[in-house]
Amino acid sequence: MHLIKLLEAIEEINVNRDSTMIDIHITGIAVDSRKVEKGNLFIAISGYETDGHKYIEDAVKRGAVAVIGEHQTINTTVPLFIVKNSREALGKISSMFYNYPSKKHKVIGITGTNGKTTTSYLLKHILEAAGKSCSLIGTVSYIINGEVYKPTNTTPDALQIQTLLSKSEDEFFIMEISSHALKQSRIEGIGLDYGIFTNLSHDHLDYHETMEQYFEDKSIMFNHLKEDGKAIINEICPWGKRLAKKLHIPIRTLGSQSFEVHNEDNKKDGYHGCILKDIQLQGKVNFTLCMNGENYKIFYPFPGLHNIYNAAIAFLTAVEMGIEPMVVIKALASFRGAPGRFEIIHHPSGAIFVVDYAHTKDAFEHCLNSAKQQGAKRITHIFGFRGARDSSKRVDMVKTSAKHCDAVLLTLDDLNGVSENEISEELVNLNLYHCRGKGKVQLDRTLAIQQAWETAEEGDWVFITGKGLEEYDREFTLPARSDKEVILLLKENDKTEEKII
Numbered sequence: 354m355h356l357i358k359l360l361e362a363i364e365e366i367n368v369n370r371d372s373t374m375i376d377i378h379i380t381g382i383a384v385d386s387r388k389v390e391k392g393n394l395f396i397a398i399s400g401y402e403t404d405g406h407k408y409i410e411d412a413v414k415r416g417a418v419a420v421i422g423e424h425q426t427i428n429t430t431v432p433l434f435i436v437k438n439s440r441e442a443l444g445k446i447s448s449m450f451y452n453y454p455s456k457k458h459k460v461i462g463i464t465g466t467n468g469k470t471t472t473s474y475l476l477k478h479i480l481e482a483a484g485k486s487c488s489l490i491g492t493v494s495y496i497i498n499g500e501v502y503k504p505t506n507t508t509p510d511a512l513q514i515q516t517l518l519s520k521s522e523d524e525f526f527i528m529e530i531s532s533h534a535l536k537q538s539r540i541e542g543i544g545l546d547y548g549i550f551t552n553l554s555h556d557h558l559d560y561h562e563t564m565e566q567y568f569e570d571k572s573i574m575f576n577h578l579k580e581d582g583k584a585i586i587n588e589i590c591p592w593g594k595r596l597a598k599k600l601h602i603p604i605r606t607l608g609s610q611s612f613e614v615h616n617e618d619n620k621k622d623g624y625h626g627c628i629l630k631d632i633q634l635q636g637k638v639n640f641t642l643c644m645n646g647e648n649y650k651i652f653y654p655f656p657g658l659h660n661i662y663n664a665a666i667a668f669l670t671a672v673e674m675g676i677e678p679m680v681v682i683k684a685l686a687s688f689r690g691a692p693g694r695f696e697i698i699h700h701p702s703g704a705i706f707v708v709d710y711a712h713t714k715d716a717f718e719h720c721l722n723s724a725k726q727q728g729a730k731r732i733t734h735i736f737g738f739r740g741a742r743d744s745s746k747r748v749d750m751v752k753t754s755a756k757h758c759d760a761v762l763l764t765l766d767d768l769n770g771v772s773e774n775e776i777s778e779e780l781v782n783l784n785l786y787h788c789r790g791k792g793k794v795q796l797d798r799t800l801a802i803q804q805a806w807e808t809a810e811e812g813d814w815v816f817i818t819g820k821g822l823e824e825y826d827r828e829f830t831l832p833a834r835s836d837k838e839v840i841l842l843l844k845e846n847d848k849t850e851e852k853i854i
């Protein structure tokens with residue numbers, strides 16, 4: 354594509370080279386100098402770790418024929434264009450380069466602190482049950498045209514998203530959209546048909562600093578809806594209620610029966626409230642959803658109120674898309690779960706082991722309560738904290754775990770460059786001051802799981818949370834690379850011992 358054409362994507366541009374030089378052919382776009390190919394346009398980004406402007410010379414040596422950056426002082430031999438915000442420019446230019454690929458799909462953006470991955474897999478399952486094809490990008494994997502790719506970020510950078518949107522031949526495209534992505538303009542240049550808000554609770558304050566700012570950053574997603582785009586918002590979460598009030602677009606909201614009376618003030622044109630009622634959390638989980646004056650009774654194979662919220666939000670979105678309610682209800686009942694989210698493995702004694710991705714106080718509350726609702730006799734919880742991530746949430750997480758559980762095993766999660774000693778010291782203190790005498794520190798994650806496995810009895814529930822199916826960042830004592838692998842190894846060893854006896 355010609356550079357002159359591409360530059361039309363950015364309104365505010367300061368050309369500081371002879372404009373005749375703009376008439377050059379661009380073979381592609383690069384944000385990483387190490388990936389530049391001959392004829393590329395290099396976009397320099399001032400990052401959190403380093404500054405892309407430092408690599409302009411490297412990019413040019415590797416074949417970049419033009420550069421976009423933010424600094425007037427840049428010295429380079431190729432045409433250079435100065436913009437206010439390189440990340441925004443990257444989104445707009447990549448979108449134009451790939452011919453606005455979000456236009457060819459029905460794009461669904463999902464944001465919120467918890468539930469993005471679960472809801473995205475659930476929606477994909479429903480869409481496929483309705484005979485639709487569907488791409489998905491998120492924390493666990495990117496799935497495009499049925500091919501599975503290892504993810505870089507939950508929401509990749511604008512260039513990668515546009516590439517994936519362009520590559521996808523699927524009718525629907527589901528994207529988990531993180532708050533980091535929203536703040537970093539990773540979805541610039543994308544139009545969403547549906548924007549889903551699951552909830553907001555304490556997380557990532559190392560990045561957003563305050564809950565207020567976190568909320569504002571999450572809200573950015575709704576500026577990216579297509580002209581006829583719709584918002585689907587969980588108003589049971591107070592932040593969702595605020596969001597619904599703030600937006601002036603068609604909204605479908607999820608409220609609860611007790612909440613119905615309070616949401617009058619949100620009623621305005623294009624507002625459609627749906628009500629969750631008759632929730633049955635014990636035994637076989639089911640609930641009723643009242644939508645457009647009709648009551649739909651829904652059975653869902655996963656316990657816990659959080660799972661009901663995800664199922665209800667997925668139902669509303671799918672019906673809003675025009676899928677028959679009965680098809681959606683059937684699909685919900687046959688959902689097998691998202692990888693590493695509430696994955697149950699049965700212990701030979703009858704105890705239940707759950708591998709889950711909970712890493713916030715709110716997620717702990719929901720998960721641990723779900724075991725109580727299912728009649729757990731004893732609850733054990735194994736978890737740790739990611740190094741170099743929001744440490745302000747840790748005390749509340751430990752307190753919540755200790756409130757609901759009979760035993761808490763504090764262990765290692767990814768260190769992310771923080772020393773084991775530092776984390777270990779923090780775990781010892783958290784245990785001492787907040788575990789109500791129920792805690793123990795066992796740094797070796799595999800041994801913590803082994804200890805729970807060896808003492809598990811019928812009626813026990815054991816939660817291992819924070820990593821889902823992600824691989825460990827180190828080797829532990831037992832030869833396994835993830836929480837699930839450890840459990841399967843222990844289960845296998847049990848079987849072998851039984852045979853020998």
Ligand SMILES: CC(=O)N[C@H]1[C@@H](OP(=O)(O)OP(=O)(O)OC[C@H]2O[C@@H](n3ccc(=O)[nH]c3=O)[C@H](O)[C@@H]2O)O[C@H](CO)[C@@H](O)[C@@H]1O[C@H](C)C(=O)N[C@@H](C)C(=O)N[C@H](CCC(=O)O)C(=O)O
Pocket residue numbers: 384385386387397398399400401402403404405406408505506507508509510511531532533534537539
């Ligand atoms: C702090 C943060 O969010 N960083 C993200 C950000 O990196 P950055 O742009 O600041 O990159 P940088 O390393 O400082 O480099 C600056 C520029 O120099 C370029 N460069 C660098 C070296 C070189 O030799 N040549 C060169 O050109 C880089 O390509 C880049 O363009 O933009 C990158 C591209 O989008 C992201 O991959 C990267 O995510 C890092 C790896 C990360 O860990 N982010 C986490 C916090 C995150 O985003 N998480 C959310 C999920 C959160 C959740 O819900 O749990 C996510 O969406 O993944």
Ligand SMILES: Nc1ncnc2c1ncn2[C@@H]1O[C@H](COP(=O)(O)OP(=O)(O)OP(=O)(O)O)[C@@H](O)[C@H]1O
Pocket residue numbers: 465466467468469470471472492507529551552659660662663693694695709710711712715716717719720
């Ligand atoms: N609607 C919900 N409300 C509260 N907690 C939830 C909800 N859905 C899932 N959870 C809990 O949060 C954990 C993470 O869920 P999930 O991976 O679906 O969310 P996510 O938003 O994609 O998280 P992340 O951004 O960290 O990848 C789950 O393992 C579960 O414990």
